[in-house]
Structure formats: structure tokens, C-alpha cells
Amino acid sequence: MSVPTVSIVVPVLDEATRIEGCLHRLLASFPDCELAVVDGGSSDGTAEIATQLTRTLHSARGRARQMNTGAAATTGEILWFVHADCVIPAEALGQLRAALTDPGIIGGGLRLRFDQRSPGLDWLRATSNLRARRLGWIFGDQAMFVRRDAFDALGGFPELPLMEDFELSRRLRRRGRLVVLDATVTASARRIAAHGPWRMTALMQWLKLAYVLGADPEWIRRQYEAGTRRGRRRNRRADTRRNP
16 A cells, blocks of 8 residues: 655744744654645745745735645645644654545544643643544644545635634535544644633634634634734733733
């Protein structure tokens, strides 16, 4: 049986401090995978750094557009979408290929943990992994992978301002099984910690519910941006009180 080819797609925007380390890890751990970075218009030199290490593409801003651009420009039978602030263990590739020897499995993701610990982050990690296993809802920080033929049949990621990974996993689940590998991706908690884990968990659960109930994706984007702005202001006030 032939080993399926894998293309890794890394969407980036202003990740100059992280992209070099990310690409060095991916190139060292997965040398037989095709690798492509898709920049969405960075202003901090991200694309220039990436170009020195691997094939770098350009697209309009928006994670869905960037990932679709990367998928269209690569050739692997399996598409693997990896965020620049996530660390993927080397054993994940073997587990991915082994899982996809089952023709009923259409894609999946990795177990999730964060690079920081707190009660809120631990709760989010546990519930995210449970959700992925029970419901098949795979999000971007879990390093989603999918068979190319299924991805193409669905038209790729829906070009939504948010929830593109959630929506694709819902559509995929109607066509086949999604699995969560034993390998664990370590995701950056920087954005969650900046706004407060409990606040972000509540905000995202509310927005997911609104999306499932049919809320307009643009309204969801505005609510997300408003919620994260409030979180930043609240954290700044707290810092001021701690450090007068």
C-alpha cells in the first residue's frame, strides 16, 4: 500500500517572531511533507522570513482564504493545516497516516494542550478535546487534517470571517468520520490569556451557539471583536491597579 502524500499549509499574518521557529520545526520533523506558507499581507516581515525557508504564497487577508490558497497550490493527498504558534510532535505524522488507512475516516485533528497552565486553560483544554472526540468539531489550533478529495468536494473552507474551521468540520462529519489522534499539539495561549480564559471560553461558546442557530457571520465577527476589545481594556485597568 502506498503512503499518502501530505501537504502542510501554514496561514500567517504578522508572525515574524514565530515563523522561523515554526518552519524549522516542521522541516525537521516532517521532511517528506510538502510545506507552504500563505501570508495574508503581513507588515512585519513575516513573508520575507518565510521565503528564506520554504515556498511562500500570498493571498487576501482571512484565514479561510489563505488556507484555500495553500490547498490549491499544493499537491498532497492529505491536507494538514498548522498554525504558526502551534508545536506539532514528530509522531503525529505516522499516526495521521495510520488513521487514514481506514477509508471511513475523512480527517481529524490532534489532542490539544496549551503552553501555559491555569484553571481556565485546563478547563478549555479538557472540554475542547472532549468536544472534538464526541462531536467531531475540530478547530484550527488542533492542526486539522483532511483528505484532499473530500476537501475539494466541499469547496474548501467556507470564506467566513470566523468559524471557518468549525463549519468545515461540521460539513466533513456528514461525509465520514473525524478522529482525534493521540499525538498532542501544543498551542499558544497568548491570545486567550490576554483576554482571560474564562471570558474567552464564555464568549466563544456563545458565538458558536449563535452560529449554529443561524446568526449572520458578520454579526458574529463584530461581537467577537467587541468582546476581545472589552477584554483588553479590562486587563489594562487591572494591570494599572496592580502597578500604580
